[in-house]
Amino acid sequence: MVLAEIRSIFGTAFGLPVLAFTVSPGASERPQPASETWPCRPLVADTSSVRVTDKVPLAPRPLGRGVVAGASWMAEKLLPGHRPGRVTPDLVHQAALACSRLPISDSVPTAPVEDLLGAAAALPRHAADLRRLADRLWSRLDGIPSVQRHGDLWAGNLLVDRGRLTGIVDWDAAHSHGVPGADLVQLIGTNARRRQRLPLGRAVLELPWRASTFTAATAAYWWALDVTPRRALLDIAGIAWWASEIHHTLVRFPQRRTDERWVAENVAAVLEGLERRRPDQALRRGSQRSISRRRRTFQSAASDAPLTRQK
Numbered sequence: 001m002v003l004a005e006i007r008s009i010f011g012t013a014f015g016l017p018v019l020a021f022t023v024s025p026g027a028s029e030r031p032q033p034a035s036e037t038w039p040c041r042p043l044v045a046d047t048s049s050v051r052v053t054d055k056v057p058l059a060p061r062p063l064g065r066g067v068v069a070g071a072s073w074m075a076e077k078l079l080p081g082h083r084p085g086r087v088t089p090d091l092v093h094q095a096a097l098a099c100s101r102l103p104i105s106d107s108v109p110t111a112p113v114e115d116l117l118g119a120a121a122a123l124p125r126h127a128a129d130l131r132r133l134a135d136r137l138w139s140r141l142d143g144i145p146s147v148q149r150h151g152d153l154w155a156g157n158l159l160v161d162r163g164r165l166t167g168i169v170d171w172d173a174a175h176s177h178g179v180p181g182a183d184l185v186q187l188i189g190t191n192a193r194r195r196q197r198l199p200l201g202r203a204v205l206e207l208p209w210r211a212s213t214f215t216a217a218t219a220a221y222w223w224a225l226d227v228t229p230r231r232a233l234l235d236i237a238g239i240a241w242w243a244s245e246i247h248h249t250l251v252r253f254p255q256r257r258t259d260e261r262w263v264a265e266n267v268a269a270v271l272e273g274l275e276r277r278r279p280d281q282a283l284r285r286g287s288q289r290s291i292s293r294r295r296r297t298f299q300s301a302a303s304d305a306p307l308t309r310q311k
Contacts, residue, residue, distance in 0.1 A: 058098050058168045079167035081159030087191040092184070092217045094165040095158065099183050100224030102148035103176070109146040111175040112182075112236070113138050115243035119267070122250040122257050129271045133239075140236060141179075145227070149178025151244050154190040173248050180227055182240035184218045185209045189241060201266040204242045205273050209234045242270055 060076035067073070084091060113134045120130035150157070151173025159167035185208065193203035208214060215222075215229055222229045246267055249256055256262050 058165065059171060060167065060169055076169070079159055079169070081161040081164075081166035084155050084158055084160045087155050087187065089217055090163065091158070091160065091165065092188060093220055095153070095168075095187055096184055096218045096221035097224065098165060098168060099147075099150070099153075100221045102150075104145050104147045104180075104225065105176075107146045107177060108141050109144055109179045109240075110141070110177045111149060111151075112179055112240035112243045113141070114175075115240070115247035118247040119243065119250060122247075122254075123263065123267060126263070126267055126271065129275075130267075133271070133274065137236070137239060140232070144233065144236065145180060145225075146177040147180050147225075149173075149175050149244075150183045151175055151178070151248065153183040153187045154194075155187075173244060179233075179237050179240040180225060181209070181218065181221065181229065181234065181237040182244070184221060185214070185234075185237045185241040186244070188214055188217065189238075199262075199265040200242070200245055201269040204238065204270050207238065209238045209241075 058079075060079050063075040063077060065072070065074040116130050116134035116137065120127040120134070123130065150168060150171060152170055153168070157168060157170045158165060159169065189203055189206075189208040192198075192206070192208055193200065196203075198206070210231070214234075218229070227233070249266075
């Protein structure tokens with residue numbers, strides 16, 4: 001018999017309610033995934049979480065997933081620990097080390113472009129601006145390595161036990177071609193956003209990745225990757241955080257597409273802020289560089305011209 005509990009009901013995926021289950025370590029049987037006995041179909045909103053988490057020490061081992069009667073389910077092995085009450089510098093340091101152990105390759109980090117195009121498909125009114133930004137961003141990605149991203153890294157998806165990071169959960173927004181540092185921008189930016197009760201757009205335009213405290217808190221990550229966190233790269237990571245947030249919010253909560261206040265605060269405001277800084281000039285093509293092994297210094301693009309406004 002499988003010992004499982006509902007861990008969370010975290011919204012919808014393509015209009016379907018999504019349930020997440022955790023399976024106790026003593027469970028003797030594996031839940032049946034969509035391809036086995038139950039008349040289920042795969043969860044189409046998933047990207048690569050089942051495949052990715054097998055390779056990540058702090059991620060729960062996936063046991064199965066599917067959709068039954070319109071409700072998605074996902075079974076994972078239960079990890080020790082609890083959600084942290086707050087994000088401390090030490091916790092950021094531990095998360096940075098964990099992220100530095102994710103796969104890295106010399107392929108182009110296409111995740112933010114895909115997120116922008118996904119958001120454009122959901123928001124016809126802003127589609128032209130989002131696609132234009134995607135084109136400009138694409139021209140700046142040459143020479144930046146791809147990293148496996150989590151895609152939803154915040155305190156609610158971390159587990160700790162007596163101050164030690166014991167798990168990173170909920171990998172539904174994972175992508176194998178993420179921008180270096182984007183997960184850590186999300187962790188720190190979301191913490192500041194929730195603490196100050198800011199909408200996403202306002203938090204993005206605060207440029208938390210530009211702060212010296214961000215560079216200091218994530219130093220172990222950049223050292224492990226042997227990547228220099230230049231301003232141009234950090235700006236791309238910041239845009240990647242925003243693009244991922246709006247895209248996956250629109251996927252999980254389709255009602256946001258017609259929520260004029262949400263769109264104005266979190267999409268239109270950011271696009272307008274970028275346009276004021278003439279991103280068509282800032283997003284110039286970088287020099288082509290690639291990496292052939294795990295540790296290689298990132299060579300900056302032709303210019304460190306910012307993607308966003310100056311502080």
